[in-house]
Amino acid sequence: MMFGLYLHIPFCRQRCSYCDFNTYAGMEAWMGPYVQALQEEMAWVRRQYGGPVPVDTVYFGGGTPSLLPVSLWEGLFRALHTHFQVAEGAEITVEANPESVTEEGLRVLRGWGVNRLSLGMQAVHPQDLRLLGRLHDFPAVIRAVALARKVGFENFNLDLIYGLPEQPLARWQKTLTWALRLAPEHLSCYALTLEHGTPLQAWVARGRVPEPDDDLAADMYAWTREVLEKAGFVQYELSNWARPDRACWHNLKYWRWEPYLGLGAGAHGFAAGVRTANVRAPQAYVQRLLKAREPVRPFPWTPATVVYHRVSPREAAEELMFMGLRLVQEGVPRARFERVVGRPLEDVYGPVLQELAQMDLVVWDAQGVRLTPLSLPVANQVFVRLLDPPLSGNGPGTMSDRRASGPSASSPTAFPAA
Ligand code: SF4
Known part of the structure; x- marks a missing residue:
């Protein structure tokens, strides 16, 4: 990996x-x-x-x-x-x-x-x-x-x-x-x-x-x-x-929901099914790292970690869709969705995707689901329809944890350039 x-x-x-x-x-x-x-x-x-x-x-x-x-x-x-x-x-x-x-x-x-x-x-x-x-x-x-x-x-x-x-x-x-x-x-x-x-x-x-x-x-x-x-x-x-x-x-x-480590003040990461966020202030970051400590959680925890959130199947489904649909050519392949969420795409999003396809806002075919040229300028309106899929469990973290720890649909990229 x-x-x-x-x-x-x-x-x-x-x-x-x-x-x-x-x-x-x-x-x-x-x-x-x-x-x-x-x-x-x-x-x-x-x-x-x-x-x-x-x-x-x-x-x-x-x-x-x-x-x-x-x-x-x-x-x-x-x-x-x-x-x-x-x-x-x-x-x-x-x-x-x-x-x-x-x-x-x-x-x-x-x-x-x-x-x-x-x-x-x-x-x-x-x-x-x-x-x-x-x-x-x-x-x-x-x-x-x-x-x-x-x-x-x-x-x-x-x-x-x-x-x-x-x-x-x-x-x-x-x-x-x-x-x-x-x-x-x-x-x-x-x-x-x-x-x-x-x-x-x-x-x-x-x-x-x-x-x-x-x-x-x-x-x-x-x-x-x-x-x-x-x-x-x-x-x-x-x-x-x-x-x-x-x-x-x-x-x-x-965008493909693959693992990455985020190091440094305020950095976000996603690895081993866990979303992490580090303490934001550089001074606090330095203090945490330069003080010897015992690990309190497994990888990818470090002493700078302030959010450690195991992603639930429901969150995984939402994030896969929000992030993957941003890839306008590739979209979200069926195989990726099933591998990550453990259920076929139609089981989780069937009715809503059918409705969006009828409005010509998504293409939904044998490969998976993608935005259409019509929906590119209004992609956020598609994303809100994909919130709260019918899957159980929000995992051990809270909603506010989740917002603090992962990229969201409204952020153009997780870590914008200088
Ligand atoms: S250069 Fe400007 S936009 Fe870029 S990170 Fe610094 S303050 Fe923000």
Whole structure:
């Protein structure tokens, strides 16, 4: 069994106005102790597992992993190769922000086997970047991409956001067109969501910034799908497009309900049928890891774990559907559903799938179930119909445990990029 491995680096130079991720600005002094604690957590996972854990994807997300000084990466990669058995040809991704990329830093990452870079480009127009609170401009993106190519990266993603307040369609079209000129292998295009507690949400609530226009965002999404298809990209997930064979293997694990370990402050994992979430504050994370402790639960527990929730059959069915249906080509194969849930798809979801198929919102055939082009812009309306399948047992955890510990249908990806 191969696992995915997510490692959270919770540091940013400045908080962006729309961001509700578990990240912190002004904590550079904590980088050293944090990285040491992360190495400790890797060692815990190895001990709990009973040897080096086999992984075929590794994802350094954040936060802004590219902010870590070169001197700290060495310890991280040494620990990675000591405590994990990294498969030959594994996908190793690092998230980076354009303004924090240096040639030396990229060379070091490439030298340690990092073979995929995910760059937070977000937009082209200075007004959009300013509203989002981003520190870079478009020339910084061009420079970062050129440096990445120069040091040998052949696989990179650009993260983009559309549907911003006061963003006309033409401005989004310019963002995507200019992003395509950089010849990325992968594009993540997310509609802006106003997250509770963010400055942007407060500005909109006070009327300082107009509300994003949902209808316009739907037009942008439709245009994006059309243009990227013409440009030779495959839309493999609701918000993700890739050149053939360049889908993100790591994120595919989330959507396919495959096991992954989440290490670092606030990281989420799913392994051995258990969803885990770590303590969020970096200071608390460091304290927990640097204090010697006896294990209180089996793998995948570590001293940073604050949620340890065994997934019930009902939760498994819901999650399989919510996550799997995001994969627009693949959907949820019948065989996977039956293997995980222990019951055929029709036994659990027959009547509701029949109804959704009649409305042309899903295709339900011998392979399994998939969304239709009609339902892509309103996928959440399909997902709510799949809540509470007729299966027994919510398992030992509570609903609030579950929300805290796993990716949800409304989150575009479990661990969005910097
Ligand atoms: S959006 Fe990315 S760069 Fe901005 S604060 Fe959040 S994690 Fe940091």
